[in-house]
Amino acid sequence: MFDLAGEVALVTGGAKGIGKGIAKALKQARAKVLIGDVDKENGKRTASELEGEFYYLDVTDRDQVQYVIQSIYEKYKKLSILCSNAGIFPQMSIENMTEKDWDKVQNINLKGTFFVAQAALKYMKKQSYGRIILTSSITGPITGFSGWAHYGASKAGQLGFMRSAALEYAKYGITINAIQPGNILTDGLIKTGEEYMRKMKEIIPVYTLGKPEDIGYTAVFLASREAGFITGQTIVVDGGQVL
Numbered sequence: 001m002f003d004l005a006g007e008v009a010l011v012t013g014g015a016k017g018i019g020k021g022i023a024k025a026l027k028q029a030r031a032k033v034l035i036g037d038v039d040k041e042n043g044k045r046t047a048s049e050l051e052g053e054f055y056y057l058d059v060t061d062r063d064q065v066q067y068v069i070q071s072i073y074e075k076y077k078k079l080s081i082l083c084s085n086a087g088i089f090p091q092m093s094i095e096n097m098t099e100k101d102w103d104k105v106q107n108i109n110l111k112g113t114f115f116v117a118q119a120a121l122k123y124m125k126k127q128s129y130g131r132i133i134l135t136s137s138i139t140g141p142i143t144g145f146s147g148w149a150h151y152g153a154s155k156a157g158q159l160g161f162m163r164s165a166a167l168e169y170a171k172y173g174i175t176i177n178a179i180q181p182g183n184i185l186t187d188g189l190i191k192t193g194e195e196y197m198r199k200m201k202e203i204i205p206v207y208t209l210g211k212p213e214d215i216g217y218t219a220v221f222l223a224s225r226e227a228g229f230i231t232g233q234t235i236v237v238d239g240g241q242v243l
């Protein structure tokens, strides 16, 4: 069960953090894992650890996204799994937020999801099979968090995109789902500070922050052939935080 041997998976933002956790879990389930990231150093290291391949990929650059995904398809003759995970979560008040701050978060988190999904769907449709998994969040679609209004909007937006895309592509054997992580210990989270992480641990019912692999194991399930009857759905992985 949940054997991904023979599958080719691209993980955006896979150089480190949650993306790396997803990539590791996919590799454990025997998929060929390709890392697409703007961080060359960590990206190459992660790809080599997982016997995969690194592609320099900025999800906000539509031409580059299309080029990289086309190159992957031509080389491997398939792209069965796309994990659209690249994202940023800088904290700032609405009062101090510039248009540039707002756009940067939407461009990476939301528009980037559209670009990679659109490029992958073209080939997934050709092969009549595909699994797309978005890394959303609990912040935005379920809860709010002071300082993350632009981020919450982008993460809720991803789910709106997902539901319509899932309906549009269901007839081609393609499923599109999302994972909503709670607080997962990554460099991105560490940037929010010790005080934030201490407070979070206190309110998470399992009394610990999540690990990137916790998201990875969920991704393996959604990426599996066995999950073919699930589309347009989300799975919350947050240690019970939003209960």
Ligand code: NAD
Pocket: 012, 013, 014, 015, 016, 017, 018, 019, 036, 037, 038, 039, 057, 058, 059, 060, 085, 086, 087, 088, 089, 108, 112, 135, 136, 137, 138, 180, 181, 182, 183, 184, 185, 186, 187, 188, 189
């Ligand atoms: P991270 O900062 O540790 O890693 C993010 C990765 O994305 C990095 O490798 C970075 O280089 C890459 N990236 C950034 N901009 C990119 C771009 N334009 N193109 C390609 N790659 C790019 O962050 P993380 O905590 O691992 O977060 C990963 C995803 O999980 C994000 O979408 C984030 O919103 C989501 N998330 C994280 C948490 C958490 O607690 N860590 C919670 C909920 C959701």
